Amino acid sequence: MSRVINPDSVGKERKRLTRAVVLALRELMLQPEPNDNSKDLAAFIAIALGEIFNTVDQSVAAWEKRGYWVKADRFRMEWIWTQRTSEAMREAVLTGDWAKVAENAAITAQKLMSTQVPVRHRLGTPWVGSWKKLAQEKRNPDEL
Secondary structure: OOOOOOOOOHHHHHHHHHHHHHHHHHHHHOOOOOOHHHHHHHHHHHHHHHHHHHHHHHHHHHHHHOOOHHHHHHHHHHHOHHHHHHHHHHHHHHHOOHHHHHHHHHHHHHHOOOOOOOOOOOOOOOOOOHHHHHHHHHHOOOOO
8 A cells, every 4th residue: 555645744734824925915015004904914824923932833743753853852842932932923903002013014014024925926926805804703712
């Protein structure tokens, strides 16, 4: 019996999400003032950073199974900022604190500075509707 290869690994998902976050950051920086599009962009960044953090444990599970504890811990430490920044960004977006949104966006941009997004990407605009999703998560945290 041959190996089963999953083409949709968590590493690929994390890479896709980081590219989408970089694209959203670029678009957010072009906004002259906070509007509905800015809310969508900031909410998407918060949600995507949380999803990136959720992929970390799945990635290190194989290393821990083989006893590579140091490698797993280093990888976790490399991505722990996504959880903190996601929570801070969520709070800032939901309260309308655009100074904090800008601060968290700058932190995220600095961390993802080396991420390359091709000019002809196929990411589209994944942030459309993110504000509504984030506001709904706040109202019904147990349903999601």
